[in-house]
Amino acid sequence: MPNTAVNFAAILSGMPxxxxxLDPDLHIVAASDSYLAVxxxxxxxxxxRHILEAFPENPEEAGTVEQGPLEVSLxxxxxxxxxxxxxxxxxxxxxLGGGFSQKFWTPIHTPVPGDDGKVAFIIQNPMDVTxxxxxxxxxxxxxxxxxxxxxxxxxxxxxxxxxxxxxxAVDELFGFRIGEAGPVAAPFFARIHTDDLSTVKAAMHGAxxxxxxxxxxxxxxxxxxxxxxxxxxxxxxxxxxSSGRVRMIGVLMDVTADRERETELENALRQQELLLAEVNxxxxxxxxxxxSTLRLQARRLHFPVTVGAFEEAISRVRAIVSVHERLYRTxxxxxxxxxxxxxxxxxxxxxxxxxxxxxxxxxxIELPPERAIPLSIIxxxxxxxxxxxxxxxxxxxxxxxxxxxxxxxxxVDGRPASKPLGELSVKLxxxxxxxxxxxxxxxxxxxxxxxxxRFPKAxx
Numbered sequence: 001m002p003n004t005a006v007n008f009a010a011i012l013s014g015m016p017x018x019x020x021x022l023d024p025d026l027h028i029v030a031a032s033d034s035y036l037a038v039x040x041x042x043x044x045x046x047x048x049r050h051i052l053e054a055f056p057e058n059p060e061e062a063g064t065v066e067q068g069p070l071e072v073s074l075x076x077x078x079x080x081x082x083x084x085x086x087x088x089x090x091x092x093x094x095x096l097g098g099g100f101s102q103k104f105w106t107p108i109h110t111p112v113p114g115d116d117g118k119v120a121f122i123i124q125n126p127m128d129v130t131x132x133x134x135x136x137x138x139x140x141x142x143x144x145x146x147x148x149x150x151x152x153x154x155x156x157x158x159x160x161x162x163x164x165x166x167x168x169a170v171d172e173l174f175g176f177r178i179g180e181a182g183p184v185a186a187p188f189f190a191r192i193h194t195d196d197l198s199t200v201k202a203a204m205h206g207a208x209x210x211x212x213x214x215x216x217x218x219x220x221x222x223x224x225x226x227x228x229x230x231x232x233x234x235x236x237x238x239x240x241x242s243s244g245r246v247r248m249i250g251v252l253m254d255v256t257a258d259r260e261r262e263t264e265l266e267n268a269l270r271q272q273e274l275l276l277a278e279v280n281x282x283x284x285x286x287x288x289x290x291x292s293t294l295r296l297q298a299r300r301l302h303f304p305v306t307v308g309a310f311e312e313a314i315s316r317v318r319a320i321v322s323v324h325e326r327l328y329r330t331x332x333x334x335x336x337x338x339x340x341x342x343x344x345x346x347x348x349x350x351x352x353x354x355x356x357x358x359x360x361x362x363x364x365i366e367l368p369p370e371r372a373i374p375l376s377i378i379x380x381x382x383x384x385x386x387x388x389x390x391x392x393x394x395x396x397x398x399x400x401x402x403x404x405x406x407x408x409x410x411x412v413d414g415r416p417a418s419k420p421l422g423e424l425s426v427k428l429x430x431x432x433x434x435x436x437x438x439x440x441x442x443x444x445x446x447x448x449x450x451x452x453x454r455f456p457k458a459x460x
Contacts, residue, residue, distance in 0.1 A: 019031065024118075025050070027050055081117075086109075155251070175222070207248065235251055236248055236250020358394050361399075396408075436456075
């Protein structure tokens, strides 16, 4: 065969995927045409320059520490000689006419060893996932609202590289200015109370061998620069990349006030009303944590049926949360004002867009939480199903037709829905009705669907 020289530069340039080649000093030595196209750059712009200089941080996004994890990943490849797959990062690209274009990527860094076995080059393959990230922005916004409502701070941790991505609320919990501590977790570990540090590290180390989706729960104290102590509760789970590397994702909650309150409770008994209010507050916060965790999990799902099941579960938990929230927000912690509660619950379920199709008429009735919660779950199941299945006008009545006996009527105008209540909904309704010693009936008369629940006002 003839000895034909191979033009590797031409081969790289023509590759259909975006590839960037770096030397051990992280200077750019080559790029494919596809890479230049997705980054709107030319070879003259970037070849020979350090990657962080060729692609500087967007000054309008300063403090997001996205540039930091990129460099940590590259240096991890140099130190270990092993490929590294990053999670989604925001890394904006400079526009030729000035300013930056918002971009999100999932970079994969692959080492190329030289004759001496050391890393001679790193090939970066950055997949542009901007479109999919922007499509999920509404879900992300809802998650942020849920986290904020539950006083939660979110985080992601990669043990192999110590990359520590987190919301700004995490920095504040640890007493750092936003972005001050950089992209790795070491400065944060340094502020964990010395008596708790070994427990936290042991929990993380023990999770390394656990399968995907394993839950993690641990509490610890933070030693603040001011000399104060902050108590936090951490909840999360294990995620693994396509290559099997461990990532951890979770939330932090400041429970300092709870811990201090617990100390006070150890020293003196509180009045019954205050204690019940605290219990309801804690239950509400715990259930909000469940909702937030479910939403975190739902973001990783792709099948509509599975996502729908998660949304139904979230709706059911929210119905319980609403009862406990009203208990601790009102002066009376023993009973629930059902008129105010059911109107608010129903509006939360249907949303503002469908509020004009809803009519709620409730007599001035107060119920203890052990009866208000089953009733709320029944209303949630009926209303969520019929709004979804028909979108027709819905009337909900709660009256006291006879002394000591209550009647909940649920009516839908128009032809019956073609989709009946699901098996799980039927089981939940019958179970909740039995819990309050009630009877549940359905009927279709005169073009109206009607469900009636009759139950005693007080426990028999």
